[in-house]
Amino acid sequence: MAFLTNEKLVIVGAGGMIGSNMVQSVLMLGLTPNICLYDIYEPGVHGVYDEMCHCAFPGANISYTVDPKEAFTGAKYIISSGGAPRKEGMTREDLLKGNCQIAADFGENIKKYCPDVKHVVVIFNPADVTALTALIHSGLKPNQLTSLAALDSTRLQQQLAQEFGVQQDKVTNAYTYGGHGEQMAVFASKALIDGKPLSELPLSDERWAEIKHMTTQGGSNIIKLRGRSSFQSPAYQAVKMIEGAMGGEPFKWPAGCYVNAFGFKNVMMAMPTVIDKDGVHFTEPEGTAEEMAALQASYEHLQKMRDEIISLGIIPAVEDWAKDNANL
Numbered sequence: 001m002a003f004l005t006n007e008k009l010v011i012v013g014a015g016g017m018i019g020s021n022m023v024q025s026v027l028m029l030g031l032t033p034n035i036c037l038y039d040i041y042e043p044g045v046h047g048v049y050d051e052m053c054h055c056a057f058p059g060a061n062i063s064y065t066v067d068p069k070e071a072f073t074g075a076k077y078i079i080s081s082g083g084a085p086r087k088e089g090m091t092r093e094d095l096l097k098g099n100c101q102i103a104a105d106f107g108e109n110i111k112k113y114c115p116d117v118k119h120v121v122v123i124f125n126p127a128d129v130t131a132l133t134a135l136i137h138s139g140l141k142p143n144q145l146t147s148l149a150a151l152d153s154t155r156l157q158q159q160l161a162q163e164f165g166v167q168q169d170k171v172t173n174a175y176t177y178g179g180h181g182e183q184m185a186v187f188a189s190k191a192l193i194d195g196k197p198l199s200e201l202p203l204s205d206e207r208w209a210e211i212k213h214m215t216t217q218g219g220s221n222i223i224k225l226r227g228r229s230s231f232q233s234p235a236y237q238a239v240k241m242i243e244g245a246m247g248g249e250p251f252k253w254p255a256g257c258y259v260n261a262f263g264f265k266n267v268m269m270a271m272p273t274v275i276d277k278d279g280v281h282f283t284e285p286e287g288t289a290e291e292m293a294a295l296q297a298s299y300e301h302l303q304k305m306r307d308e309i310i311s312l313g314i315i316p317a318v319e320d321w322a323k324d325n326a327n328l
C-alpha cells in the first residue's frame, strides 16, 4: 500500500473512542504506516493495538506504549484526544482544570522528547484552551499546533442542508468561528445553498434561531442520542487535519489556531484557516455587525477561560509566556 509519508505519527489517548477510531482512519486513508499508540491506560491501548493488528492493514507498523518517552521520541506528527470526555449535562468548560493540567504535561513531553515535531492537533476539551496550554508548554511555533473546531461548522452545514432539502456538500460558506464551546459565533451571511445566497431564501427568524441552536448543541445532542460524547466525526476530521499538515489534501474547515491579530490577542480560536505542509494559515473572518459582535463575545469568553488557568498556575501570566515558548 502507498502511504503519504513514512514519518512517525503518535496518537495520544489511543485507547479511547476517538483515539482508536483515528488509528483506523489513518490506516484506511493511507497516511503513514508508522503509528505509535500512546495512552495512560494499558489494557485499553493494548486492546486497540490488538484490534488494529487483527485488521491486517498491509504495510502497517503499529506500536503501543504507556511510556511517554518511548511514544514521543522521533514523532513528526501528533494528534491528541488524551483527556476526559464530558457526560450528559456537562459543558466542555466543566473539563477545564483537569484537562488543562493534562495539556501542560503533554506540551512538556513534546518539548522534552520531540521538539522537531512538524504538526500537532489537539482534540480534548475545552479544545481552544487545552491547545493554548499545550502550545505554551511545548515551545512550538504557533503555526505548528491547531485544535479541532471543524465539527461546529459541519453541524451547521448539516442543519442548513436539511432545512432546504439539498445534499450536504451543496451548502458552502457557512462556518462558525471563535471558541469551540456553546459561545461559538455562527457566520452564515455569505452562505450559499446549492449556489443560491441564503439571504434570498425563505427562512423565518424562528427557524434560523433553531438552526443556530442545533448547531451549538450538536455535540450535546450526540451525547443524548448515543449516551456518550461524539467520536467518529472528531476522529475523521482530526485525521484530515493531520493529512493536510503531512502535505496531502489541504484542510479547509476552520481550525483553532493561535491568534494575535485583528484586535484579538493571545488566544486560540477558530478562524478561516487552511492547514497544509507549512502548517496553519489564517485570515480575518468577514461578517455582518451581528456576526462580528458574536465573535467578540466568544473571544471574551475564551479570554476568561485563559485567565482562569493562569490563576490556577497551569500557564504563566501572558507577559511571561516567552520564557516557556520563545515563539510567542
Ligand SMILES: NC(=O)c1ccc[n+]([C@@H]2O[C@H](COP(=O)([O-])OP(=O)(O)OC[C@H]3O[C@@H](n4cnc5c(N)ncnc54)[C@H](O)[C@@H]3O)[C@@H](O)[C@H]2O)c1
Binding pocket: 012, 013, 014, 015, 016, 017, 018, 019, 038, 039, 040, 041, 044, 081, 082, 083, 084, 085, 086, 095, 099, 102, 122, 123, 124, 125, 127, 148, 149, 150, 151, 180, 229, 230, 231, 234
Ligand atoms: N474538539 C472536538 O470537536 C471534540 C469532539 C468530541 C470529543 N472531544 C474531546 O476529546 C476527548 C476524548 O474523547 P473520547 O471520547 O475519546 O474519550 P475516551 O474516554 O473514550 O478516551 C480518552 C482516552 O484518553 C486517555 N487519557 C486520559 N488522560 C490521558 C493522558 N494524560 N495521557 C494520555 N492519555 C490519556 C484515557 O485513558 C482514554 O483512553 C474528550 O476531552 C472530549 O471532550 C473533542
